[in-house]
Amino acid sequence: MSKKELNQVLGHADEADGIEEYDNPLPNWWLGLFYFTIVWGVLYGINYHFVAHNSEVKTLAAEMADADAKWPRQAEAAAATEVKLTPEAVAAGEAVLTANCVSCHGADMKGGIGPNLLDTTWIHGGAPENIVNTITKGVPEKGMLTWGPILGPEKIAEVAAYVISKNHEATGTPAVGEPAAPADTTKAGSPS
Amino acid sequence: MQYTAGTSVAGAARVEGVKYDEDIVKMFLIASVTWAVVGLLVGVIIALQLAWWPANLGLPWTTFGRLRPLHTNAVIFAFGGNIVFTGMYHSMQRLLKTRMWSDTLSRIHFWGWQLIIVSAAVTLPLGLTQAKEYAELIWPIDIAITLIWVVMAVNFFGTLAIRKVEHLYVAIWFYMSFVLVIAVLHITNSMAMPATLTRSYPVYAGLTDALVQWWYGHNAVGFFLTTPFLGLMYYYLPRISGRPVFSYRLSIIHFWALVFLYIWAGPHHLLYSALPEWAQTLGMIFSVMLIAPSWGGMLNGLLTLRGAWDRVRTDPILKFLVVAVSFYGMSTFEGPMMSIRAVNLLSHYTNWTIGHVHSGALGWNGMISFAMIYWLVPELWKRPLAHPTWPTAHFWLATIGIVLYTVSMWAAGLTEGLMWRAFDDSGLLKYPNFVDIVNQLHPFYWLRLVGGLMFLTGAIMMAINVFQTISRPSSSTAAAA
Ligand code: HEM
Numbered sequence: 062m063s064k065k066e067l068n069q070v071l072g073h074a075d076e077a078d079g080i081e082e083y084d085n086p087l088p089n090w091w092l093g094l095f096y097f098t099i100v101w102g103v104l105y106g107i108n109y110h111f112v113a114h115n116s117e118v119k120t121l122a123a124e125m126a127d128a129d130a131k132w133p134r135q136a137e138a139a140a141a142t143e144v145k146l147t148p149e150a151v152a153a154g155e156a157v158l159t160a161n162c163v164s165c166h167g168a169d170m171k172g173g174i175g176p177n178l179l180d181t182t183w184i185h186g187g188a189p190e191n192i193v194n195t196i197t198k199g200v201p202e203k204g205m206l207t208w209g210p211i212l213g214p215e216k217i218a219e220v221a222a223y224v225i226s227k228n229h230e231a232t233g234t235p236a237v238g239e240p241a242a243p244a245d246t247t248k249a250g251s252p253s
Numbered sequence: 254m255q256y257t258a259g260t261s262v263a264g265a266a267r268v269e270g271v272k273y274d275e276d277i278v279k280m281f282l283i284a285s286v287t288w289a290v291v292g293l294l295v296g297v298i299i300a301l302q303l304a305w306w307p308a309n310l311g312l313p314w315t316t317f318g319r320l321r322p323l324h325t326n327a328v329i330f331a332f333g334g335n336i337v338f339t340g341m342y343h344s345m346q347r348l349l350k351t352r353m354w355s356d357t358l359s360r361i362h363f364w365g366w367q368l369i370i371v372s373a374a375v376t377l378p379l380g381l382t383q384a385k386e387y388a389e390l391i392w393p394i395d396i397a398i399t400l401i402w403v404v405m406a407v408n409f410f411g412t413l414a415i416r417k418v419e420h421l422y423v424a425i426w427f428y429m430s431f432v433l434v435i436a437v438l439h440i441t442n443s444m445a446m447p448a449t450l451t452r453s454y455p456v457y458a459g460l461t462d463a464l465v466q467w468w469y470g471h472n473a474v475g476f477f478l479t480t481p482f483l484g485l486m487y488y489y490l491p492r493i494s495g496r497p498v499f500s501y502r503l504s505i506i507h508f509w510a511l512v513f514l515y516i517w518a519g520p521h522h523l524l525y526s527a528l529p530e531w532a533q534t535l536g537m538i539f540s541v542m543l544i545a546p547s548w549g550g551m552l553n554g555l556l557t558l559r560g561a562w563d564r565v566r567t568d569p570i571l572k573f574l575v576v577a578v579s580f581y582g583m584s585t586f587e588g589p590m591m592s593i594r595a596v597n598l599l600s601h602y603t604n605w606t607i608g609h610v611h612s613g614a615l616g617w618n619g620m621i622s623f624a625m626i627y628w629l630v631p632e633l634w635k636r637p638l639a640h641p642t643w644p645t646a647h648f649w650l651a652t653i654g655i656v657l658y659t660v661s662m663w664a665a666g667l668t669e670g671l672m673w674r675a676f677d678d679s680g681l682l683k684y685p686n687f688v689d690i691v692n693q694l695h696p697f698y699w700l701r702l703v704g705g706l707m708f709l710t711g712a713i714m715m716a717i718n719v720f721q722t723i724s725r726p727s728s729s730t731a732a733a734a
Pocket residue numbers: 292293294296297299300301303321324325328329333606607610611614615618619701702704705706708709
């Protein structure tokens with residue numbers, strides 16, 4: 062564009078309430094940007110769908126595979142974790158319970174939003190593996206979270222140990238450190 | 254060729270014998286100022302509720318969930334709508350050299366629109382809603398909107414038909430896209446089968462419903478908060494600054510590019526959803542292509558001000574305009590970036606979106622409206638502002654308020670987005686308790702409240718200024734305004 066063509070008024074002002082308009086050319090960088098985004102958009106679309114055959118489902122699968130390789134699967138890990146009724150496990154479990162469970166099950170564990178943990182009624186089974194399973198999977202339909210991915214198998218085993226240690230009667234397990242106990246560890250496995 | 258700038262001298266050319274309908278312009282202007290204060294006040298209240306929950310008051314009518322749609326409807330359709338109508342009725346008559354086709358239709362439009370707003374302000378707190386964002390209003394109100402819109406459109410095209418000029422100035426093209434596209438969007442998205450007076454069932458189901466809704470939602474941004482405001486910019490910016498529009502060619506090309514591309518961009522609200530991926534890709538790439546057409550508007554605004562920059566330093570109205578156009582450019586760059594899959598993966602569901610919304614809404618829509626109001630009041634009522642120094646104070650309050658609002662929301666958005674996706678060494682969520690993340694956001698919510706309060710304070714100053722100006726007896730020296 063020669064300089065002469067710049068800032069020439071169109072002469073429509075009397076038809077635009079006195080507003081003059083120049084007929085300046087489009088700035089080159091603006092045109093360049095416009096063409097660039099169009100070319101980029103078309104190439105992106107072609108590449109995503111027809112060259113790389115990409116998809117969000119595939120991306121997710123790849124991320125999950127990476128995660129599996131890095132960290133073993135939750136369910137398998139849970140199956141391998143035993144509920145150990147050791148004083149250390151029980152103490153650690155108490156901390157987990159205080160941090161996560163008391164808001165629903167009550168500071169005294171006698172229930173609130175969620176059921177009483179110290180009585181003899183177990184809605185989803187009172188055996189250690191049932192307790193671990195209930196915590197891991199949660200009861201989403203009644204508002205209890207799926208704690209598996211949040212706490213991890215280790216903390217779940219600990220908090221289960223604590224619940225069991227507080228409720229021998231209902232779970233039929235011996236108290237912590239009682240010498241006569243036939244077995245102080247119980248294999249807990251997720252039935253799935 | 255240049256005419257006197259920065260004065261109330263109307264355009265260089267005037268037809269003798271045409272008497273414009275100034276009253277309708279005044280009515281819409283007063284309505285916009287009033288609804289601006291109401292809408293922003295509700296915004297500040299819900300911002301307080303997010304920072305301090307007891308402000309929900311424990312009453313169903315005042316909870317966040319019911320006041321939030323009240324805020325969005327009040328600012329977009331009450332404040333935004335009325336200011337656009339103010340500008341349309343004012344500039345159209347001048348650009349087309351004719352009075353509006355029908356004064357009666359103008360008044361039906363005005364009172365109908367206000368009635369719709371009042372009914373929205375009653376039904377939303379009562380919890381009566383269709384639960385579609387920006388289209389919450391129940392079906393009887395939707396029908397009223399359609400009827401009033403048709404009244405407005407008939408008057409609009411009637412006025413075009415009796416115009417006394419041949420050439421249509423670019424602002425009119427932008428208004429036309431608003432009148433036509435909003436009608437199509439509103440009717441298509443609101444299709445529903447009434448069940449009772451207050452309840453209805455949408456005719457679309459599932460994914461179709463989602464796609465129609467966000468086709469509507471995005472184009473509400475495009476054709477309610479963008480094109481009519483660009484029309485306002487194309488009339489008021491050169492009129493106020495007295496400078497010729499930088500490029501006619503650019504205005505035509507960016508107009509057509511904008512209206513063509515906007516219509517396709519809706520699926521960027523549904524990335525990573527069940528929407529077929531080809532549709533998501535279309536939404537994403539059309540959004541990226543929107544950068545240049547949007548920036549065409551910003552460029553034409555900023556370059557029109559060449560030669561007026563010395564006055565920007567002293568004239569608060571030009572300051573408002575410069576900031577408005579700059580925020581328009583900023584948010585139309587941010588939006589396309591957020592439409593990119595990988596970016597949206599981080600930004601979606603976070604306060605980043607809220608920051609984006611308000612950099613456009615406060616920065617672009619708010620600031621350009623304030624400029625118009627301060628310029629129009631002395632023009633229309635033919636007297637100087639009651640408080641000529643207040644607009645500068647308003648400008649700084651608003652600008653700092655916007656910066657606090659957007660910066661705090663960007664920070665909050667990035668914080669929560671990154672915390673949601675963080676894993677610890679054993680592959681577990683690093684922040685499994687949602688509350689831990691919310692606690693991190695808390696200071697940002699307070700900061701946003703401060704920004705919102707500053708923005709509201711400025712708007713209240715404007716309202717006082719406007720009402721004191723127009724309630725003073727008109728003086729004979731008025732023309733010096
Ligand atoms: C004093 C000024 C304002 C304040 C304090 C304010 C505050 C808020 C708050 C707290 C929300 C809810 C955010 C959330 O759900 O996390 C919101 C949403 C919204 N506001 Fe404002 N607002 C203001 C002005 C405006 C203006 C002027 C407009 C438009 C012209 C606007 C348009 C919107 C929209 C569209 C949403 C919904 C955003 C979304 O769903 O993503 N606001 N505002």
